[in-house]
Amino acid sequence: MTGFWTIPELNELSTRLGTVGPPVAWILDALATATLIYTAIIALKAVGLPAMKAHMMKEDFLTSAFGDGSATTD
Numbered sequence: 001m002t003g004f005w006t007i008p009e010l011n012e013l014s015t016r017l018g019t020v021g022p023p024v025a026w027i028l029d030a031l032a033t034a035t036l037i038y039t040a041i042i043a044l045k046a047v048g049l050p051a052m053k054a055h056m057m058k059e060d061f062l063t064s065a066f067g068d069g070s071a072t073t074d
Contacts, residue, residue: 006032 005011010029014021 005029006036 006029010025010032013025013028017024
């Protein structure tokens with residue numbers, strides 16, 4: 001459709017399977033692309049979680065240290 005394949009070897013599947021090849025290749029390529037995207041999302045969340053936890057701990061510390069919450073850094 002777009003000419004871009006995640007796994008270029010799937011483009012050659014139509015020569016081996018005939019008319020059934022392109023739909024099968026599209027589905028397999030879509031699954032491969034979805035797997036790569038989901039892996040990237042999991043990796044970004046794994047990096048972001050400690051940063052969010054540190055921010056929440058800092059806010060809790062500032063609230064407990066100064067009591068009224070007027071020392072926030074936002």
